[in-house]
Amino acid sequence: MAGSLLQWFKGIVGREHGAAPDLAERFRAFQAVVEGNNRTLEAMTEMGEKLGGDYLFDVNYTRRAYAELFAAISDSLSHFDQLTEHRYPQLGETLARIDSLVQRMLTSDEAVSSRLVVFYPEITWDLAEEVGGKNYHLAELANSLQIRVPEAFAITTAAFSAFLRHNGLEERLAGLAAADDAALAGLRAAILAGGFPEEFTAALAAALATIRPRLGEEAALAVRSSAEEEDGDFSFAGQFETVLNVPCTTEAVQHAYREVVASLFQASAISYQRQLGFNPGKLKMAAGCVAMINAKCSGVIYTAAAGKDRSRMAISAAWGLGKGVVDGLTDADLYTVAKGEELQVVEQRTGGKEKMVVNRGGQGIETVETPAEQRVLACLSQAEVLELARQAAAIEEHFKAPQDIEWAMDNSGRCYLLQTRALRMDEPTEEAPALEQAAVAGDYPVLLRDQGVVVQRGTTAGKVFILRQLDELEKIPKGGVLVARHDSPHFVRAIPFLNAIITDVGVPTSHMASICREFNIPTVVNTGQATTVLRHGQEITLRAGEGSEFAVYEGIVQHLLREERQGAARLRELYEFRRQKYIMRHIAPLNLVNPLEQEFSPEKCQTVHDLVRFMHEKAVQALVEFAERQGRGLARLFGGRTPLHRLNLPIPVQLLLIDLGGGLQDGAGGKKVDVEQVGSLPLRAVLAGMLFPGVWQNEGLALSGGDLMSAMTRATDLTGGGQELAGTNVALAGREYVNMSLRFGYHFNMLDCYCSDKPRNNHIYFRFVGGAASITNRSRRITLMAQVLAEYGFALKAKGDLLVGRLSGLDRREIETILDQMGRLIGYTRQLDALLDSDEMVNTLAGRFQAGDYRFDP
Amino acid sequence: MAKHGIMVIDDEKIVGDMAKLSLEQDGYEVETFLNGESALERLKTKRFDVVVTDLKMKGVDGLEVLRTVKKLYPTTVVIMITAFANLDVAIEALRDDVHDFFPKPVKIKELKASIKRALGTAAK
Incomplete structure (x- = not known):
């Protein structure tokens, strides 16, 4: 009887909503998305750690780890598709694109x-x-x-x-x-x-x-x-x-x-x-x-004369095609240019140029005698020599090494560069390196030493570029040393072209830090004073070792660099390592941050992490929409209960509750419900924590951007329809289950919990990402949360401002106790990133929290 | 004092390369081999203080390397690494006097610590 009623009801709703599956089915898909996303993020942080350079791994490991990650995200995506009725076909394409890029690197x-x-x-x-x-x-x-x-x-x-x-x-x-x-x-x-x-x-x-x-x-x-x-x-x-x-x-x-x-x-x-x-x-x-190029004349430039003199470059020139010079067929003109502040031709020798190689149209090339009157003429004017030298200097600067460049000039005097490659240098062999090192490094004043954290070791040199504004990023010359007050994920696009990064403030766990390691860019953060001690445009040499061991010398310390090059020659052989590590670029970075922004679209998903973030947001939204639709449908049909409710909370947070069955106490209902009416065991526990006296503080935090608070706790008006549901705080609640998606300002909490009398079935997944303060402060907040959660036995993975935690198998009472604490933690840490200006504060506040003291003041 | 010599055998180049790079930073002399055969060939003429070998390799595998090393140079320490933590093999290997056994991926710090212990230089 009940069965046939359900059938009948499904038929009605089905017709009404295009044969949509019912809420329970949607909810199962949603749970699968949550589970898949969690597995994905766990695999992601695990892989990031193993490929970071601290582990010996082989390609089998990388393949295995990636296969696990891919299986998890695919799983998530297929359930997401089902849940959203294939509303975002682009995500599949994005995943396929990422997969092909990764596979290409793996194979x-x-x-x-x-x-x-x-x-x-x-x-x-x-x-x-x-x-x-x-x-x-x-x-x-x-x-x-x-x-x-x-x-x-x-x-x-x-x-x-x-x-x-x-x-x-x-x-x-x-x-x-x-x-x-x-x-x-x-x-x-x-x-x-x-x-x-x-x-x-x-x-x-x-x-x-x-x-x-x-x-x-x-x-x-x-x-x-x-x-x-x-x-x-x-x-x-x-x-x-x-x-x-x-x-x-x-x-x-x-x-x-x-x-x-x-x-x-x-x-x-x-x-x-x-x-x-x-x-x-x-x-x-x-x-x-x-x-x-139908060359009138052509030749070769060595940007270090004779392969060793870096203060001069040598330019050779002969009539006809460059092959004559390259193959040494002819006695070319030779120009020596001193580099210095201003380029200057210091020597010029006109060669005999007896032979020249010429183009014979479709018949290939031919070596011929140079006409006598042409032999005695210099191929290039002074101005042309200097123009070539200027370009060569720029190229050397760009590639950070002396270059061997081929050039050609056509009949109209236009100059083309045909090839450039590293010039093999005759380095003097070192006889007594220890002694020499002491002497050489000793001659250079030390500007900074040992106060800071080395993110990536190495020795490098370059001109200091003090970055005051982010929009100056484009102006940093390639091979420069970026010096900034804070580390920033925005530096990422410049990183491949930099020689080094030094910051006053920063952590070795930031997104920037991981990219620096990927690209082997020597980087030191948290020096406290780099922007005040170093001068814009100053030439420096950075030598970074382990831990906090580093030194910044004034000037270019050739000896140290030479030493580094010998080490680097070995590093370069680790081509496979770089390749496999590079895979993470398609996986870990999070580009989609704020669901209220236009950028939060399937088209903007570039990485696996983006896909996870996007899917979760839209999965929640799809469930809310569906529940709302179903609620309206039901109300119209029966004047019956809607599964969608708004919770009345004594704190300024708007939270929607979708009742999956047992989420509310028997008999409770209506558009607005009170905390006491909540029937869901885990939700009750979390709310008890969030509402615990002293946990939810709104005063005293100087958060940049005054309107942040208002954006922080808003649940969008439900009458508005789909678009406005973006970023809504939602609890999907059953008697023994809750999934909460809470977005406070720029960070995001996800808590998924099953809490029953069967410990085997019980679990808590927790995810936290983002924030409005600097990445340093954000990762401090992550450290604090990890400290607290570790106490309860969570398996935790943290990277930058992402924390993923998992706990299972505990009995109901334990789960409820932990959920209460988590509710407090969610409330307590909500604006904490703005406060955590030092690592000591993390320990202090974590200790206080554990002792039940929720005050912020020192 | 002469540098300690370490032999690293793994059929994947990246493992040997990374091990070489990291161990050389600590002042060891490192030679890498992509298979057991070439490693055994080298062992005929040179003694190493430590041999780090992959367990599963085509042809001459890690256990065969272990047995040969122990026959030729009883004092040489052997550290075994492998893709899968297979306990049976581990026990067999340990009985055969393997100093340490690591599943891949191997934390380089742990490998270094194990080598240090093996060389008796841990307490310096």
């Missing part, structure tokens, strides 16, 4: 990127691997330094893999480490005869069709190698083939491409890779297709 053997061709202006710093070092560096000159480079596009490592796969050559690569010369020759022959996958040919044809009209009639390209690490950490100079003067046709470029790829497997190149400790079968090669 180092296989570039999964679909991009086979990338034009230079689209090459961003995260594409370095896909386009190879040579392409990346040249594109960087144009994109970051606005230096003129020829029209060009890259054929990616993904294209390389596709090419090898298409020709069945992948297995052969696996055995390459042991391959002899004959096997290599066989491999090269197979490459030279190789065919191209259809999508490769199509992508290349499209790129050529784009570039051809820009180049004009006699368009020709140089097709050159750009191996993953080439021109980066290791020079590979001259190891691989470059094919010049290739006509702009698909066939011709493919022909040249095969030659370039085959050169990766020359015996000499393979042995060079082995020497460097590379696994030869693993190196992937991208290629660059760069417009040929």
Whole structure:
């Protein structure tokens, strides 16, 4: 009888609301979302810790940990979809995108990127691997330094893999480490005869069709190698083939491409890779297709003369194409430029330039005798030399190392840079390092020492940039030392380009700190005085060790830097480490903070953490909407009970209650209900804590932004409909269950609890994230909460301003006691971040809280 | 005093690389090997103070490395690491005189402490 009534009722509601499942079903989906989100965040913090550099891990670990995380978030997402009736299809796409990025990094053997061709202006710093070092560096000159480079596009490592796969050559690569010369020759022959996958040919044809009209009639390209690490950490100079003067046709470029790829497997190149400790079968090669400059003259710049004199640069120049100079075919003009404050040509020698290499249209290139009258002329004017030197200095500054640069000038006098790579320096060998170190470091005044916390160790140097306003972030020169009052997550976008960060205030657990560690940027926080001691524009050297051991020297202490470079050479080999650690960038950062902002949209979800945050907010909202709709429906049908109620609380908090059955005492109902009418055991316990005398303080906190308080405790008017429900405080309550989502200002509490007479079923999940004060203060608040919760046996994971806790298996009485304390903690810590100006305060206040003393004053 | 020599064997390069980098910072001399075979080859000519080896490897595995080390250099300390904490194997390994046994991921600090203990330099 009751069953048939329910059936009938469901039919009515179903018709009314598009066959929506009932509240209980929705609620089960909601619970699954909560559970999935929690598992996701736990896996996230766990992974962040293990990949942080303090653990030895292998790729199996990373795969396993990520698989667990992905399973959790997928689970959450599928229930979320069900709950919201597929209202946010974009989230699935976002997750798929994140997953493909992560998988790509996990499967180092296989570039999964679909991009086979990338034009230079689209090459961003995260594409370095896909386009190879040579392409990346040249594109960087144009994109970051606005230096003129020829029209060009890259054929990616993904294209390389596709090419090898298409020709069945992948297995052969696996055995390459042991391959002899004959096997290599066989491999090269197979490459030279190789065919191209259809999508490769199509992508290349499209790129050529784009570039051809820009180049004009006699368009020709140089097709050159750009191996993953080439021109980066290791020079590979001259190891691989470059094919010049290739006509702009698909066939011709493919022909040249095969030659370039085959050169990766020359015996000499393979042995060079082995020497460097590379696994030869693993190196992937991208290629660059760069417009040929019909060069009037061209040459090479060493930004450190003769590979050792950093105070001067050497520029060579000869008529015709650069190959003449690069291959040493001709006696070039030579200019020496002193660097100093102002660039100055200090020496000029006009060479014989007997030979020149010229472009023979479609027929490749040719070496010819230079006409006699041309030989005696200097290729460059003083002004042109200085212009080249200026660009070279900027490039050296940008890459933080002496450079070996190829340039060319066309007939109209326009100068192009064709290539730049690290110049191999003849470093003096050190005989008595200990002695020298003492002498050298001793000569430099120490500006700061040992007062602060080292976030990332290392030695580096650069010019101080004192950041007063966030909007000046763009102005920091690459390779500068960022000095600021506070650490800030906003620095993140600048971090990859900085040499060091030093702050007056900060914690080693912040988001910024974790990014600094990811990028190995030497960083010291909490120095107390960096912004007052260091001067804007001052050159300094930072040497950061363990713990609080660091020193900032005035000036550039070459000796220390040299020492660091030797260590860094080893660090760079940890390519796999960097790659795996980098995965966290797609997982951990939280970009969506405030649900009331426009930014809080599915489109803005970039990371797994964003997805979790977004899903929770919208899941709560969906339940509230549904309950409200159902309530209206029921009321109309029966004049019956609505499951949606507003709680009357003696504190300025508006809280909606959705009754899942037993959430209210028997007989209680109506739009507004009192605390006494609450039937949910766990909710009663939490509310008792929140309402405990002295816990809820509104006075005495100088919180920046006076209107924050009003925003803090608002539950939106229910008559308003969906949009306004964003950010509402909600309790979903059953007799033995509660899920509370509380958003006070800029932080967010989630508490999910089952509290019954069966301890096995009982649990508390707790989550806290965000805040309005500085990240330092916010993470102090997290520390305080963690201290308190740890006392009750919570398994806790904390990172920055996120805290995730889990507790289970306790009996009902214990759970209720803990919930009462948690209610107090939620109330008590609500504005606490504004107060926690020191680590001592954390201990003091945590101790007081545990003793039942809720006063803030010192 | 001569530096202590440490051999690290793991079929994944990243493990050896990270171990080498961290242990060299503490003044050890570290050699890394990607498989048991090459490590045994090296052991013919060189004694190490500590051998840190992965348990599960294709071909010559960690237990075989352990037995060979103990035969050639009874005083060399062996520390075993593995992807899964398998108790049976751990017990067998310990019976065979493994100094320590770590499941991966291994906290580098703990590995360092274990090495220090093994070398008897912990109390300095």
